[in-house]
Amino acid sequence: MTAAGRARREQIRLRAADLFARGMSPPEVVRRLWVSRTSAYAWHQRWEAGGLDALRSVGPGSRCRLDDEQRVRLAAELDRGPVAHGWTVDQRWTLGRFATLIARLFGVSYTLTGVDKLLYRMGYSA
Incomplete structure (x- = not known):
């Protein structure tokens, strides 16, 4: 995924964190942000365990082994x-x-x- 794509996804996760902080449940986040149920519940669990930082991007996934x-x-x-x-x-x-x-x-x-x-x-x- 490109850096821009990772940034877009991170913004969605951070919006979800804001909604969780306002007391919204994962199903409400699904309806508001048009994300999958699985993602909303996973984000909620990560948010509860580590707050906003737990939903920040950690950078690119695996790097290509070929140059x-x-x-x-x-x-x-x-x-x-x-x-x-x-x-x-x-x-x-x-x-x-x-x-x-x-x-x-x-x-x-x-x-x-x-x-x-x-x-x-x-x-x-x-």
Whole structure:
């Protein structure tokens, strides 16, 4: 998520904290802020335990293990297709094959979920 996206989400959480401080319940926060029930209850629990600071952003989530140059190279290798990397029988990309290619090229291991998120950030989709 971008810094701007994190800031927008933080503002919603801080508005929720203000509503909690005014005595509103999580269901009321759901209706007022158009957020999920799960989020409102989780925020309320965090707010009760740690106040306003508990709802502040802690910064970006996980950082990409590949740098910009490696991501550019990965994109070029993906564009070459599976056959160029030895998958000749079934010539489709899979998350497992992406993970294998990343490990071969850069010595970095990714879970399938991690590969999916990396590819999404790079603009690829299933």
